[in-house]
Every structure is written in structure tokens, then in C-alpha cells.
Amino acid sequence: MLIEDLIKNNYLITPSAYYLLEPHYKKDFSLAELIKFAKAKGTFVIDSSIAEAFLVEKGILSTGDSPEPVSSEPKTEMSLETFSGETSEGTVTTSEMSVSKENSAESSPEIGISSTTETVEKVGSTSTGDVVENEPSISSSAEESVQLSESSGETSVSTGTGGELGQSTPSFVSEKTARENISEGESFVSTGTFEVKGSSDESLNGSDDSLTEVVEDSLPVETENGNGCGNYMDSEEYYENGNGVKPKIVYGDYGIPIAYVGEDVGGEKSYSKYEDVVIKPKKGFRYRAKEIPDEWEVTFDVKNVKFEAPRVKNASSKEGEIIIQAYSSYFKSRLKKMRRIFRENPEIGTVIDIAKLGYVRDDDVTIIGLVNDKRETAKGFMFEVEDATGRIKVFLRKDKENASQVYNAIMPDSVVAFRGQPGKGIFFANRAFLPDVPKFRKQKPPLEEKVYAILLSDIHVGSNKFCEKAFEKFLEWLNGEVNSRAEEELVSRIKYMILGGDVVDGVGIYPGQYNELAIPDIFDQYEALANLLRNVPEHITMFIGPGNHDAARTALPQPGFYEEYAKPIYKLKNAVIISNPAVINLHGREFLIAHGRGIEDVVDFIPKRSHHRPAEAMVDLLKLRHLAPTFGNKVPIAPDPEDTLVIESVPDLFQAGHVHVMQYKIYNGVFVINSGTWQAQTEFQKMVNIVPTPARVPIIDVETARLRAVISFEQFCEGV
Numbered sequence: 079m080l081i082e083d084l085i086k087n088n089y090l091i092t093p094s095a096y097y098l099l100e101p102h103y104k105k106d107f108s109l110a111e112l113i114k115f116a117k118a119k120g121t122f123v124i125d126s127s128i129a130e131a132f133l134v135e136k137g138i139l140s141t142g143d144s145p146e147p148v149s150s151e152p153k154t155e156m157s158l159e160t161f162s163g164e165t166s167e168g169t170v171t172t173s174e175m176s177v178s179k180e181n182s183a184e185s186s187p188e189i190g191i192s193s194t195t196e197t198v199e200k201v202g203s204t205s206t207g208d209v210v211e212n213e214p215s216i217s218s219s220a221e222e223s224v225q226l227s228e229s230s231g232e233t234s235v236s237t238g239t240g241g242e243l244g245q246s247t248p249s250f251v252s253e254k255t256a257r258e259n260i261s262e263g264e265s266f267v268s269t270g271t272f273e274v275k276g277s278s279d280e281s282l283n284g285s286d287d288s289l290t291e292v293v294e295d296s297l298p299v300e301t302e303n304g305n306g307c308g309n310y311m312d313s314e315e316y317y318e319n320g321n322g323v324k325p326k327i328v329y330g331d332y333g334i335p336i337a338y339v340g341e342d343v344g345g346e347k348s349y350s351k352y353e354d355v356v357i358k359p360k361k362g363f364r365y366r367a368k369e370i371p372d373e374w375e376v377t378f379d380v381k382n383v384k385f386e387a388p389r390v391k392n393a394s395s396k397e398g399e400i401i402i403q404a405y406s407s408y409f410k411s412r413l414k415k416m417r418r419i420f421r422e423n424p425e426i427g428t429v430i431d432i433a434k435l436g437y438v439r440d441d442d443v444t445i446i447g448l449v450n451d452k453r454e455t456a457k458g459f460m461f462e463v464e465d466a467t468g469r470i471k472v473f474l475r476k477d478k479e480n481a482s483q484v485y486n487a488i489m490p491d492s493v494v495a496f497r498g499q500p501g502k503g504i505f506f507a508n509r510a511f512l513p514d515v516p517k518f519r520k521q522k523p524p525l526e527e528k529v530y531a532i533l534l535s536d537i538h539v540g541s542n543k544f545c546e547k548a549f550e551k552f553l554e555w556l557n558g559e560v561n562s563r564a565e566e567e568l569v570s571r572i573k574y575m576i577l578g579g580d581v582v583d584g585v586g587i588y589p590g591q592y593n594e595l596a597i598p599d600i601f602d603q604y605e606a607l608a609n610l611l612r613n614v615p616e617h618i619t620m621f622i623g624p625g626n627h628d629a630a631r632t633a634l635p636q637p638g639f640y641e642e643y644a645k646p647i648y649k650l651k652n653a654v655i656i657s658n659p660a661v662i663n664l665h666g667r668e669f670l671i672a673h674g675r676g677i678e679d680v681v682d683f684i685p686k687r688s689h690h691r692p693a694e695a696m697v698d699l700l701k702l703r704h705l706a707p708t709f710g711n712k713v714p715i716a717p718d719p720e721d722t723l724v725i726e727s728v729p730d731l732f733q734a735g736h737v738h739v740m741q742y743k744i745y746n747g748v749f750v751i752n753s754g755t756w757q758a759q760t761e762f763q764k765m766v767n768i769v770p771t772p773a774r775v776p777i778i779d780v781e782t783a784r785l786r787a788v789i790s791f792e793q794f795c796e797g798v
């Protein structure tokens with residue numbers, strides 16, 4: 079096998095390169111030829127560009143058939159697309175920041191604040207009311223147009239009445255009405271509505287495809303043995319190569335065998351663990367947040383869920399069946415929870431088990447099930463739907479209401495309702511429903527005092543691309559090093575800080591990572607992180623959850639950090655360690671926090687989605703009421719007897735990270751935000767065309783659960 083052979087020779091291969099080369103190995107080229115080629119290129123990591131160049135040289139691939147995204151063209155287009163879209167819609171962008179700098183005589187030349195129309199109005203009406211006039215450093219984007227928080231062409235499926243929220247009137251409205259409602263009610267944050275430029279998006283998806291082929295051993299590997307290092311240590315196999323060196327095979331985070339050379343690459347590194355970073359609150363700085371009583375509760379944490387061991391009956395049938403059976407109680411739990419969600423929707427009508435469809439006579443009935451498979455035919459859409467009692471094919475004609483929107487929004491294994499009539503061995507649906515969230519939310523009582531929460535994720539301490547200078551500037555800012563009264567007002571009222579995973583870079587997460595690690599030791603990474611975070615003023619409560627780079631179980635849900643590795647952050651006085659996912663209640667507002675790996679699967683399965691517009695993908699997950707619906711693609715899911723990834727209760731705010739791009743949207747009253755990153759673009763991300771937006775701090779007004787402002791420290795991140 080190619081991977082083993084390369085490893086024996088201390089060469090590495092990335093997943094995409096593997097898939098390019100593997101079909102030709104030993105047929106069209108030999109190991110020696112490949113190694114000679116890589117050697118000539120001066121690398122021991124065979125990535126897709128090396129693989130491609132090699133195949134071209136061997137005459138196996140012509141220059142035209144490159145399936146890879148490595149060319150610079152789509153990359154430039156994509157970043158332009160993201161940025162131009164966001165600029166016009168109010169997300170902070172580099173260009174907008176420079177505008178705010180030019181406009182502001184008093185603001186620091188270093189930190190740009192951007193805030194939105196309502197922000198300005200709100201400031202005007204609070205006790206610090208004169209802030210706006212005195213501080214031109216807030217750039218208001220008054221002429222922003224308000225958009226429905228969905229991209230064009232996508233229509234939401236109707237949803238429940240919001241019974242959960244105590245509303246009694248049925249609330250199904252046309253999309254147009256919804257648009258108006260949103261415009262009136264939540265007009266201050268406009269969101270990106272992008273015309274997807276076919277070429278760039280396709281090239282992005284193309285790039286993903288080349289990396290996503292799922293190999294047999296992509297099933298999640300359970301890591302209960304407590305080795306603590308998550309995926310990178312979970313499933314390694316050691317191979318003696320005769321030189322006494324023990325290279326490894328690692329079944330990587332994305333379920334693909336990757337290889338890397340052990341920790342001894344490149345020799346010793348010397349590094350700082352930020353012991354010297356000691357920042358004290360600025361003298362005389364008044365923190366209003368200190369005077370506001372704490373009001374928080376972790377209302378959902380995976381650690382508090384009591385699981386019973388799953389029972390697996392039979393694992394000897396077809397692959398699909400094995401998955402269904404091994405995960406039977408997991409999926410049953412999902413179905414049960416989703417049925418409960420669908421019950422809120424009066425349009426659903428009479429729900430009937432699939433096994434009982436034979437008894438149905440005239441009236442329309444509804445089935446609710448997991449979609450195993452979906453297909454487009456000439457006249458409509460075919461689904462294979464399964465509930466706890468059986469499985470049936472469902473046909474939905476294309477001309478039925480919302481048919482294609484629902485079809486596109488359905489991810490494998492998500493739960494959908496179909497209303498219609500049974501035929502012989504098939505169910506003819508007139509309408510399909512996603513679980514979705516209700517159109518309206520009940521207003522929560524106002525708070526006496528303004529209080530803010532800041533959202534961070536993907537700090538990646540330990541990476542040499544970690545924006546340490548920017549992070550230190552941010553810490554100084556939190557300690558009162560502000561540049562204007564507007565900033566002072568913001569800092570002074572920050573009471574909570576949420577960190578949504580990938581707080582350190584980890585070790586061995588992707589091939590060649592060692593070369594990009596400033597701190598190659600997982601213990602030291604957490605120590606370094608804690609040394610930074612101890613500078614967060616003590617009255618700010620930090621909620622810290624894990625991501626796929628952390629020392630935590632790889633499969634979702636992630637209960638927390640392995641304590642033996644992450645001890646330093648457990649010890650921080652004002653830190654609360656949460657699971658991924660978790661729900662936090664802040665002053666009566668519900669914040670759903672997830673690292674966000676589910677976004678990757680959305681990008682794989684839902685048309686027109688991109689890593690560069692993560693809020694759209696998050697809305698898709700919200701509509702499916704699940705954080706990672708698809709089993710067996712990129713995201714490993716643990717077969718817990720209860721599906722804790724169902725979004726059972728509709729949050730006021732939904733935060734995720736993972737994709738390293740900040741974007742936000744409002745969908746049916748839920749504020750959806752991806753909190754970006756503190757890591758500049760890695761070599762690996764260059765390879766897969768991911769352009770991050772580092773060092774931005776979204777500040778959330780807890781009362782409205784909406785964005786108050788974004789502070790960017792990105793200029794301190796340059797040339798990391």
C-alpha cells in the first residue's frame with residue numbers, strides 16, 4: 079500500500095494526494111520514481127500539487143484535468159467574493175475598517191471598531207448617550223439595506239407555532255411576510271446575501287471533493303482509553319522501518335489515513351509559554367460589569383447527560399444496515415426528539431408510523447423519518463425514509479410547494495416530515511417539512527443594565543500562525559487600554575467571554591503540522607493558553623469548550639477537555655469548562671455553542687454552500703435542528719444512546735467556529751454567528767483554499783442577543 083511504503087521511507091502523503099496517486103501506484107509508476115520526484119522538489123510531504131505535477135510528468139494526467147484547487151485563480155475570487163459581500167452587508171472587513179480609521183480623529187490608528195446602525199442608535203439612548211457624537215471612531219453603516227437572513231433562492235419551509243415560546247397563534251407566513259417581519263424587528267444587522275459566482279464556488283466544492291472521499295476506515299474511533307490526545311493518537315499503528323525510527327500511520331481527523339513522521343522532525347524547538355505576559359487592569363478604569371450581578375447557567379452540558387451503554391444486535395449485514403443497527407438507539411433518540419419538534423407545527427397533521435401506512439384510507443397523513451437517501455428524477459424527488467418501524471420510498475413531485483428547496487436542504491440522515499398518501503410500496507408526498515425553527519420569537523423582558531458577551535473560537539495557541547501579538551493587544555484592550563469612550567463603554571460592560579473550541583493547535587492534527595507548530599507539546603500549549611487567559615479580568619466569566627484540535631474525544635459530542643492535558647485551563651478562577659455542544663443561559667438568553675464541524679458536512683451536501691460563508695451553513699443546521707446530521711462523512715459521531723446534537727430548544731444565539739471565517743446572520747429571530755479565528759492562514763489551509771478572517775472580536779449585547787460591535791485586531795496579525 080502506498081501509504082505504508084512511503085512511511086517506510088519517511089515520506090508523508092496528504093489525503094488528496096493519496097487519492098490522486100493510489101489508483102496508479104505500481105501500475106503506472108513505482109515507489110522509487112515517486113520518491114525521487116519528491117526529493118527533487120525538496121519535500122517529504124507529498125501534497126496534491128506534488129502528486130499532480132508527478133502524474134503530469136509521467137504522462138498519466140494532462141495539465142488540463144487537474145481536479146485540484148491549488149491554482150491561485152479561484153482563491154482570489156473567493157476571498158474577493160467573501161469580502162465584497164460582507165462589506166456591502168455590514169460585516170467588518172479590512173476595507174471597512176480602514177474607512178473607520180480615516181473617519182475617526184480620536185480613535186486609535188490601530189483598532190478599528192465597526193458597528194451597525196442600531197448600535198449607534200442604542201448607544202445614543204443609553205447612559206453613555208453622548209458617545210456617538212464624541213467618538214467618530216464608530217463607523218455606522220446607515221445606508222445598509224436590510225436583507226432576509228437567507229441567500230436568494232432558498233426558501234424556508236414552514237415551521238412550528240413557537241408553542242415552545244408560548245405563542246398561540248399559528249405563525250406560518252409566506253417568505254415575503256417573513257422578510258418584512260425580519261426587516262422591521264431586527265433591522266440592524268444586515269446579512270450577506272450572495273450571488274454565488276458559479277465558477278468560484280464550484281472550484282471550492284471541487285477542492286473539497288478531492289479531499290472528502292470516504293474510505294472504509296472512516297468510522298469514528300472511540301477513544302475511551304484515556305490517552306487523551308484525541309484523534310492523533312487514537313488509531314496509530316507503528317511500523318519499524320529498520321532504522322530504529324518508528325513512523326506512524328494516523329487515521330486522521332477527517333477519517334482519512336494520513337501519515338506523518340514522528341515528533342523528532344526538525345529537532346528541538348525553543349518557545350515561549352507566555353509566562354511573561356502579565357497585564358493588569360488599567361488604573362482607574364471603571365468596569366460597570368463588576369457592578370452587575372452575575373446571571374449565568376450552563377443549561378446543557380453533555381457531561382451531565384447520563385448515557386446507558388448502547389446495545390448492538392447484529393453487525394453482519396450491508397454497510398448501510400450496519401450503520402443503522404449499530405446506531406439504532408442513537409437514531410431512535412434522534413427521531414424521538416425530532417418528532418417532539420415537529421409536534422409544534424400544526425401543519426404537520428396526523429403523524430403515523432411507516433409500518434402502519436397500510437391501514438391508511440383517504441385522508442392525508444404524515445410520516446416523520448430519517449432520510450437515508452435522496453435522488454432527483456425527471457419529474458420529482460425520491461427519498462428513502464426510515465423511522466423506528468420501517469422504511470419506505472417517498473416521491474415528491476417537483477411542482478409541489480417548496481419541493482426543490484426542501485430537497486436541497488436535506489442532508490443525509492436528517493429528519494424530515496412528509497405529508498401525503500401511501501401508494502403501493504411508496505408514499506406520495508404533497509409536502510415536505512424540515513423541523514426548522516418558528517418564524518417568531520417571543521420578546522424577552524429587557525435587562526436593567528447593558529451587559530456584553532464576547533465570542534471567540536479557534537485561537538490555536540501553539541501554532542506558529544497563532545496571532546499572538548493581536549491576542550495580547552486584545553488582552554490589553556480588555557484591561558482598559560482603550561482608545562475612545564465608545565470602546566470604554568464596550569469594555570466596561572463585558573461580563574462574559576465564550577471560547578468555542580480549537581483553543582490550542584494540538585499535535586499531529588494534519589500532515590506536516592509539526593512544521594507549523596511553535597509549541598510542539600500539548601501540555602505546554604494548554605499552559606501557554608492559560609498564561610494568556612489569566613490576563614482576562616476576573617469579573618469576566620470565560621466559558622471554554624473543545625474543538626477538534628483540542629485534547630478531547632474526537633467524536634461528537636465532546637464532553638470536555640481531557641483534564642490531565644488541559645489542567646492549566648481548569649485551574650483558571652474565572653473559567654467554566656463546557657462541552658461541545660453546550661447551551662449557556664446568560665441573563666435569560668439562550669446561547670447555543672458548538673465548535674461547528676457540522677458546517678463541513680453542510681458544505682459537502684447542500685448546494686452553493688462554502689466554508690467562506692459559514693453563517694449560511696449554520697442556518698441550514700438550524701433548519702434541520704441538528705449540529706451534525708450526517709453520519710459517516712467528515713464528522714465522526716459517537717453512538718451515544720441519546721442524540722445530544724439535536725438542537726432541541728431554539729436558542730437566541732447560535733455560535734460556532736471551526737471554519738475560521740467570521741460571518742453572522744439572523745434567521746427567524748435567531749442570531750447566528752461564526753466567531754472566526756486567531757490563527758492566520760496555515761499552509762494546509764492554503765492547500766485547500768481556506769482564507770481566514772483572524773483576530774476579530776464580536777461583542778454581543780446580551781439583552782438582544784445581537785451584535786453590538788466588532789473589534790478587529792487583524793492588523794497585529796500580519797506576517798505572523
Ligand code: D5M
Nearest residue numbers: 289332580626627689736737738766768
Ligand atoms: O479547521 C480549519 C478549517 O480547515 C476548517 O474550515 C476545516 C478545514 N480543514 C481542516 N482540515 C481539513 C481537511 N483535512 N480537509 C478539508 N478541510 C479541512 P481546523 O479544525 O481549525 O483545522
Ligand code: FE
Nearest residue numbers: 536580736737
Ligand atoms: Fe480551528
Ligand code: ZN
Nearest residue numbers: 580625626736
Ligand atoms: Zn476546528
